[in-house]
Amino acid sequence: MEQKDKNRPILSVSNLTIDYAFYRVGPFSAQHHAAVENVSFKVYPGDCFAIVGESGCGKTSILNAILGFVRPKNGAIFYNEQNLLTMARREFRLYRPEIQPVFQDFHNALNPRFRIIEILKESLRICSRKDISIEELIAVVGLGTDILNYFPHQLSGGQKQRIVIARALIPKPQLLLLDEPVSSLDITVAVQIIKLLKNLRKKENLTFLLVSHNLPIIRLLANRIAIMKNGHIFEEKPTEDLFETPEHPYTRALVNQALISCQSYQ
Amino acid sequence: MKISANHPLAIGCIIIFFIALFVIFGPLFTSYSQHSQNLAISLSSPSIQHPLGTDYYGRDVLTRLIYGGRISLGIAVFSAIIAVLIGTVLGLFTGYYGGFPDLIIMRFVDVMLAFPRLFIVLLIIGLGGSSIPALIWVIALFSWMEIARIVRSEVMSLKNRTYVKSARAQGFSVNRILFRHILPNTINPVIVATVLSISTIILVESGLSFLGLGVQPPNASWGSILNDAKIDPLGTWWLSVPAGFLILFSVIGFNLIADGITEELDPRKN
Amino acid sequence: MPILSIENLSVRTRKFKPASLLEDISFVLNPGETLAVIGESGAGKSTICRAILGILPKSLEIRGCMNYNHSEIEISIGNWDDDRQFTPLRGSEIALIFQDAAGSMNPLRKCGNQIRDIMKTADNHTSITKQSILDFLSQTGFREPDTIYRSYPHQLSGGMAQHVALALALAGQPKILIADEPTSSLDAISKQKYLDRLAIMKKKYDLSLIFITHNLNDALSLSDSILVLYRGRAVEFRKTADLKTSPKHPYTGDLLNLLRSVNQSRMPDEMAENFPVGGNHDSGCPYCQKCSRATALCGKTFPPKTIIEQPYYFCCNYPLEKK
């Protein structure tokens, strides 16, 4: 399945519209609220593509649609030129391991009743990976074996997020979907996680689709950035271009704000 | 967890402990059989030989309370277990899948809850006869609804937890997600609901037996012993009062335990 | 004369094996100033705010003393288990804002009514007219007080909920406002709006502010003094201007270096990890396993407090020198 062709997008989203229905009185008076409207973008192999926007602008909905958790109203999502939305359930299951999520909410990302070692073993078994031991796996994310017998609530935020990343690597994914991977972490830990992700991308040949509202940190990781607001993507550019020549007023405000807050300490 | 500070749980456990002792080891201390009749001493009031007197057929009331307790509590516990199993499985699947089956099952639950349970059970028992297994099943079949609702609402919130989503994204099967990753996290409210339903079922069974439709002679249950006293409840107080108190205390005991467990499982406490 | 001073605050669990959440924390808050508390997640920032209001669970053992001093009211607290001592402080002298603003409000009551509840308590149960609430809302910066008055917490957007939480806190006319990570779920633009309004309100109501955050940029640009926490210990308490130019504690130094490179959008240099110093961070310096200056001494005992100029201090055996 490995596609080394740099010019063929690994993920291509076109005209995606996601609609949530609210039921006021009964199933007959549904009100619709479009969380994502007519969004298109392409992610090429080896990219780190970031979608930036305020909370509630529809970023997470896009990731959920790619993972098959919500059904979009319109549009298409091509993964390696296969439309994920029209394929049969069984076929979709084959693609599941290749696209793995890392969510923002790492406090809830690990089953609270399992020890770390059980959580990882469970995934190793389901994904039938025999070629890697748990010790090797957690070494990849920079953790020691001492935490294996802990329960999730005994770990710090950074450790939890590393375990989540380790688990996401188990099915040998091609594409990682990162939903605000560092925004609940403080800067020392956030920087370590960013570094880890950067190294992993090189070592494991991964492609990232990243979603966040924190521009300064995104800048360290992403090579393309799309700016999103109220369900629309306004502007999409390589990272440095975006910071130098923001076009849309909202982008400009966002970039300025980020730069101003950075001036507090230079 | 400091159980000692949890008074409801401690008191509830002590009450149920003594009732259980009474029911389990009681036979060691009486020399009568629960069925042996002696019409000569019919309805005699408490005495040394018969600490709680005798009933119409001259049977020792204390002995009958012991064996009756086994039946009352046994019916309650077994019905509650069956009800929990049915309720949990239905709650799990409807909560997880949602959609049309969920709609149908939940409306069915509403309908079941809308019927006055005791009367429906009465009707069925009245038409179909009442052996003890029949009682257990009929009561269970009319007690699972609350549990299904509780489990369903827990599952609906748990299935959106990030760890469940991650498991889905890694291709875990639905059964594995449901039974290994969701079910254990719903267990707290289920335990509380189970204990509570044991106490309601004790009442339902007593009610049925009191009306003469529950446990049939010559077997006894606490409710049927009450039934024996109904011609002259005050005159034959040794039939009505002890049975009444046993029912009262076991219901209070189980309710206290449920209260205590709720408090113990309160995350703010830890 | 500081409005609030905390001396040697320690919070421990009363379990069989006591664990320490906070150990020997001291700081002062001067009237009209802003104190920022920074530290990683789990460092004990929220525990400090709860301790100040006496709302930590009773299962915790609290030691130390706290002095509150504002015009006539002088309260000093030595026994933290006595709830009555805190009653005059809560809401009317010290108010607290949480990160999860909408979650900290009553979901079943309209915002207007919640404000009325608080104003009533503050004004000793005089009746409050709707008009006075609307006036209050427009004074706290809402352009459409009527809409806010009528909405339920869940109808507010994240940013708006934070603004309403601020108004709710102000309704009790507190002298000290404690904000526990109020902006960490907001994006850059709504965050700036919130911080701007907070600054205006601070001036208008003559507040002293304790601002808890893990965003260093905000802490540096907002505060007059900074308390740096690490694993439940106060490692450095300094004036912000001094801290910026000459951090003493290596942890603070590392934080600032990282911040600088992120701000300049450089990838920070490799940070060395895990220096074996033959000791551990429970008995010794909390930072000893990550500190590049650590020696065996650091692993054994917690370094003594070095006072720079009352009340400012740091705790390190081998402090950084001025560059």
Ligand SMILES: Nc1ncnc2c1ncn2[C@@H]1O[C@H](COP(=O)(O)OP(=O)(O)OP(=O)(O)O)[C@@H](O)[C@H]1O
């Ligand atoms: N009631 C309690 N009993 C025992 N431990 C507790 C209790 N409350 C908090 N803790 C522990 O105290 C430590 C400090 O927690 P605190 O919430 O103050 O951290 P924080 O600095 O506010 O972190 P965050 O940035 O995540 O909000 C944590 O390790 C936490 O697990």
Ligand code: SF4
């Ligand atoms: S006391 Fe030692 S280990 Fe701690 S910060 Fe100072 S030099 Fe580093």
Ligand SMILES: [Mg+2]
């Ligand atoms: Mg906190």
